[in-house]
Amino acid sequence: MAKAEKFSVVGQRVQRIEGFDKVTGDSQFIADIYLPNMLVGKILRSPFPHARIRGIDTSKAEKLRGVRAVVTAEDTIKRPWGAFFADQYILSVGKTRYVGEEVAAVAAVDPDIAEEAIDLIEVDWEPLPGVFDAEEAMQDGAPLVHDDKANNVAMTMDIERGNIVQAFAESDVVVEDTFVSMPQWHCSIETIGSVAEYAPNGKYTIYMNTQTLFNARYRIATALGVPETDVRIIQSAVGGGFGGKSCDDNNALVAAVLARKAGKPVKLINTREEEFLAGCRPRVFMKINVRLGFKKDGRIRAKHIKVIADNGAYSAKAPAITGVAAMRHDTCYKYSDVKTEAVLVYTNKIPTGAFRGFGNPSAEWAVEQAIDLGAHELGIDPIEIARINAAETGYVSPHGNRVNSCELKQCLDMAEKMMDWKSKRAGKQPNTGLGLACTVHVSGKRHFGDYDGSSATIKLNEDGKALILSGEGECGQGVHTAMCQIAAEELGVPVEDVEISRADTDLTTFCLGAFASRLTYVSGNAVKNAAANVKQQLFEQASEMLEANAEDLVSHDGRIFVRGAEGKSVSVSDVARARLFRHNGAPIVGSGSFDADSVLPDSTRFGNESGAYNYGVQAAQVHVDPETGQVKILYFVIASDCGTVIYPLGAEGQVEGGLSQGIGYALTEGLQIDEGKPLNPNFSDYRIPSMRDMPPLQHAFADSYEPTGPFGAKGLGELNMDPTAAVISNAIFDAVGVRIKTLPITPEKILKALREKAALEKAKT
Amino acid sequence: MKKKVTLTVNGEEHEIEIEANRLLLQVLRDTLGLTGTKEGCSIGVCGACSVIIDGRVVSSCLTLAAACAGKKIETIEGLAEDGRLHPLQQAFIEYGGFQCGICTPGQIMAAKSLLDENPKPTEDEVKEWMSGNLCRCTGYYKILEAVMAVVNNKIDPDFAFRKREQTAKIQSLDVYKSVAKTN
Ligand code: FES
Ligand code: FES
Numbered sequence: 001m002a003k004a005e006k007f008s009v010v011g012q013r014v015q016r017i018e019g020f021d022k023v024t025g026d027s028q029f030i031a032d033i034y035l036p037n038m039l040v041g042k043i044l045r046s047p048f049p050h051a052r053i054r055g056i057d058t059s060k061a062e063k064l065r066g067v068r069a070v071v072t073a074e075d076t077i078k079r080p081w082g083a084f085f086a087d088q089y090i091l092s093v094g095k096t097r098y099v100g101e102e103v104a105a106v107a108a109v110d111p112d113i114a115e116e117a118i119d120l121i122e123v124d125w126e127p128l129p130g131v132f133d134a135e136e137a138m139q140d141g142a143p144l145v146h147d148d149k150a151n152n153v154a155m156t157m158d159i160e161r162g163n164i165v166q167a168f169a170e171s172d173v174v175v176e177d178t179f180v181s182m183p184q185w186h187c188s189i190e191t192i193g194s195v196a197e198y199a200p201n202g203k204y205t206i207y208m209n210t211q212t213l214f215n216a217r218y219r220i221a222t223a224l225g226v227p228e229t230d231v232r233i234i235q236s237a238v239g240g241g242f243g244g245k246s247c248d249d250n251n252a253l254v255a256a257v258l259a260r261k262a263g264k265p266v267k268l269i270n271t272r273e274e275e276f277l278a279g280c281r282p283r284v285f286m287k288i289n290v291r292l293g294f295k296k297d298g299r300i301r302a303k304h305i306k307v308i309a310d311n312g313a314y315s316a317k318a319p320a321i322t323g324v325a326a327m328r329h330d331t332c333y334k335y336s337d338v339k340t341e342a343v344l345v346y347t348n349k350i351p352t353g354a355f356r357g358f359g360n361p362s363a364e365w366a367v368e369q370a371i372d373l374g375a376h377e378l379g380i381d382p383i384e385i386a387r388i389n390a391a392e393t394g395y396v397s398p399h400g401n402r403v404n405s406c407e408l409k410q411c412l413d414m415a416e417k418m419m420d421w422k423s424k425r426a427g428k429q430p431n432t433g434l435g436l437a438c439t440v441h442v443s444g445k446r447h448f449g450d451y452d453g454s455s456a457t458i459k460l461n462e463d464g465k466a467l468i469l470s471g472e473g474e475c476g477q478g479v480h481t482a483m484c485q486i487a488a489e490e491l492g493v494p495v496e497d498v499e500i501s502r503a504d505t506d507l508t509t510f511c512l513g514a515f516a517s518r519l520t521y522v523s524g525n526a527v528k529n530a531a532a533n534v535k536q537q538l539f540e541q542a543s544e545m546l547e548a549n550a551e552d553l554v555s556h557d558g559r560i561f562v563r564g565a566e567g568k569s570v571s572v573s574d575v576a577r578a579r580l581f582r583h584n585g586a587p588i589v590g591s592g593s594f595d596a597d598s599v600l601p602d603s604t605r606f607g608n609e610s611g612a613y614n615y616g617v618q619a620a621q622v623h624v625d626p627e628t629g630q631v632k633i634l635y636f637v638i639a640s641d642c643g644t645v646i647y648p649l650g651a652e653g654q655v656e657g658g659l660s661q662g663i664g665y666a667l668t669e670g671l672q673i674d675e676g677k678p679l680n681p682n683f684s685d686y687r688i689p690s691m692r693d694m695p696p697l698q699h700a701f702a703d704s705y706e707p708t709g710p711f712g713a714k715g716l717g718e719l720n721m722d723p724t725a726a727v728i729s730n731a732i733f734d735a736v737g738v739r740i741k742t743l744p745i746t747p748e749k750i751l752k753a754l755r756e757k758a759a760l761e762k763a764k765t
Numbered sequence: 766m767k768k769k770v771t772l773t774v775n776g777e778e779h780e781i782e783i784e785a786n787r788l789l790l791q792v793l794r795d796t797l798g799l800t801g802t803k804e805g806c807s808i809g810v811c812g813a814c815s816v817i818i819d820g821r822v823v824s825s826c827l828t829l830a831a832a833c834a835g836k837k838i839e840t841i842e843g844l845a846e847d848g849r850l851h852p853l854q855q856a857f858i859e860y861g862g863f864q865c866g867i868c869t870p871g872q873i874m875a876a877k878s879l880l881d882e883n884p885k886p887t888e889d890e891v892k893e894w895m896s897g898n899l900c901r902c903t904g905y906y907k908i909l910e911a912v913m914a915v916v917n918n919k920i921d922p923d924f925a926f927r928k929r930e931q932t933a934k935i936q937s938l939d940v941y942k943s944v945a946k947t948n
Contacts, residue, residue: 016861018866019857022858023853023857024850024854034798187901189813190805238865239803240864478864649861653861657904684808688899691896697906
């Protein structure tokens with residue numbers, strides 16, 4: 001469906017609303033908050049992957065001058081908490097389950113004293129045997145990470161739609177392989193932190209750089225054992241989130257416990273090393289076996305996927321992430337018969353969790369390579385395989401996902417053209433190859449109960465300017481600018497006349513927060529509805545002033561006009577004032593809500609997980625140096641279907657930033673771990689892409705309109721992280737005929753594979 | 766052992782008493798309240814803490830504050846003059862050279878030190894130079910575009926800035942040390 005409307009604010013290259021603050025260093029991130037009498041917190045972390053705590057002696061630390069509080073689990077109610085399973089504590093109770101786990105903490109007047117006090121805490125440890133591999137963890141007799149989880153299994157899934165045995169029997173070509181993905185850290189340049197205050201009346205105020213305020217409030221209140229409204233979360237500027245700042249860690253909780261005990265505000269900011277060890281929860285480790293059956297003409301007939309996911313010591317959001325890895329891709333192509341089996345396992349490693357893509361990058365890494373295997377087996381151009389199978393508007397996936405808008409085929413055409421795919425393929429040069437993958441993502445996900453909604457309030461000031469009050473946190477992606485544009489478009493005012501509040505659980509209405517690429521779509525709809533409500537009140541007032549029916553009014557450029565008699569108009573500010581400054585006057589305040597028309601998946605995970613689905617295609621041309629194994633990406637193209645683009649600078653940034661994280665995931669970012677101890681918890685040994693690592697890029701947005709989206713928009717944030725690793729691996733295979741199946745794809749792995757290939761070919765001759 | 770030093774930051778002299786081991790980053794942020802300079806890695810890899818000392822960009826997380834006495838220190842707070850943004854600052858807004866903005870002060874200071882010395886670098890020179898400043902959000906394309914826009918004089922002379930974010934600041938006070946400002 002083509003763009004239905006013309007917009008005056010939506011889609012314009014407006015500047016970021018926080019721009020001035022960002023470029024002057026004035027934006028207040030969590031570390032930039034200094035409260036009167038504030039103390040500094042510091043955490044004592046487990047040096048062991050698995051150990052019993054026989055006792056903790058804090059007396060020496062307490063006596064140190066400048067120390068104001070020392071806390072252990074004894075200062076908490078010892079109630080476990082967690083996003084899906086209540087399996088973790090604020091501070092270790094009885095034993096620790098991974099290197100870096102929070103055992104005790106101090107608050108002191110300065111960081112040096114806090115550090116010194118940490119060294120004075122004496123823990124009587126009894127190291128226990130640990131388990132570090134998911135498959136070993138499931139064996140009988142393996143050490144148990146949690147006593148109540150037999151064989152360390154956190155969750156299993158086994159779902160079949162259609163008849164998988166028959167579908168494989170009817171396939172002409174069957175391919176199968178296993179792909180291993182690695183944990184990946186968010187590496188937001190700002191680490192997780194919080195500043196907590198406790199008032200003697202029982203109220204906690206916590207400044208956090210979280211991307212999900214109300215979820216954070218719920219979890220924090222649960223773990224502290226207080227009512228939700230006794231916890232107030234105020235969002236600071238957030239220096240990158242990507243899922244890592246969605247409150248699955250203990251930082252804010254430890255700060256809160258310290259603040260209560262010390263009676264003073266406590267600032268607790270993760271060091272970079274702490275962030276790697278126990279801060280943001282990295283992507284779940286996965287080993288994925290994929291089996292695909294194709295008809296001769298390239299149609300996919302059957303798909304069977306087996307996922308072994310290792311969530312480390314605590315589950316956080318891993319159960320949902322595993323579900324996404326096992327099923328999400330079935331909305332990308334027109335599948336009929338699918339089977340998916342998954343097991344989620346505990347080990348004594350860093351707990352994993354939500355990272356941009358939420359299981360989808362691990363799955364697309366596997367499935368999109370399996371599709372490529374099929375294309376080679378069938379001798380069909382991979383882009384044609386994608387075309388033959390691509391989902392379309394109206395598609396309903398085997399799991400019930402209903403697709404209202406889908407421009408995947410258009411994206412394929414765009415990518416083909418931008419890459420000059422056909423002629424590059426025809427004129428293939430040695431050691432140079434092309435790779436491609438398709439991707440699908442959601443715009444919100446119904447999984448925290450039967451609600452995937454948002455709400456907003458808009459107050460119209462007497463000068464005619466609107467202020468949006470929203471609890472949906474800006475986490476750096478620029479969504480607040482998009483929300484202002486949506487409100488401005490609906491109200492018919494310039495975008496400069498709309499502002500938006502800081503998210504604050506006491507002052508803004510309930511919002512689920514930034515995850516699942518949901519904000520532009522879900523909160524955009526809520527803001528649009530709130531603006532429509534304001535507009536209705538404006539028109540009622542203006543109809544008196546213009547002596548016309550409210551139904552006959554229109555607004556644009558900050559004025560309200562009588563349709564067909566554009567000479568007759570009144571400004572929004574005059575209307576706002578007229579409504580307020582009179583007998584029985586009242587300010588104009590509007591509210592709006594939106595809950596997506598999705599269906600909560602049932603016990604067999606059948607439902608419709610999101611209100612809208614976003615699609616995209618990425619393609620790469622790479623060169624592989626056969627002497628060194630070095631991969632050089634010569635050209636990269638991306639086509640994205642996110643419906644209407646609301647905020648172009650932001651949307652383009654999401655695509656480009658997603659790609660850089662995808663390239664890191666593919667080529668350089670990998671955990672080195674020994675017996676549960678991470679060996680590279682810093683930016684020099686864990687390498688994220690820098691400016692010189694980014695390839696020449698061309699990207700574009702499909703002409704697309706999502707009927708349920710605000711002005712036709714849907715989500716985008718995660719889409720372009722998802723397929724990149726598979727794209728690059730497919731291109732490497734096309735270039736030199738070897739396929740690397742374990743992330744990251746290092747030059748060493750390529751060289752080894754090339755040698756093995758050469759040896760095999762030699763043996764044949 | 767505390768030591769008296771005078772630091773000249775953005776043209777302003779500050780006489781302070783600090784421990785000999787205090788890092789410039791800590792002193793700028795905690796003592797002088799100049800929180801525009803950010804900490805990302807603490808080991809000199811990410812560039813978030815970049816400041817310019819006597820014309821050269823350095824990582825303030827690796828620089829002892831006491832060693833900067835008598836030198837000219839420039840931070841992000843000193844770039845805008847009389848409310849007029851520096852061309853790089855404008856370009857970053859115009860071309861969307863940031864998302865979360867935590868790396869931005871460092872990116873801008875690094876770019877400034879390059880352009881101060883070489884106002885017409887090639888795109889490859891900019892890429893090489895800026896590769897010491899990590900950004901996890903943008904994929905760098907728009908940062909490069911912003912810097913090249915300044916190099917090629919492609920910033921809009923009539924660009925109207927949206928004014929400051931309306932959000933009130935959370936109360937800001939010095940915690941660890943008091944500040945003695947002279948001059
Ligand atoms: S904080 Fe100084 S270079 Fe990263
Ligand atoms: S803009 Fe977020 S790290 Fe660069």
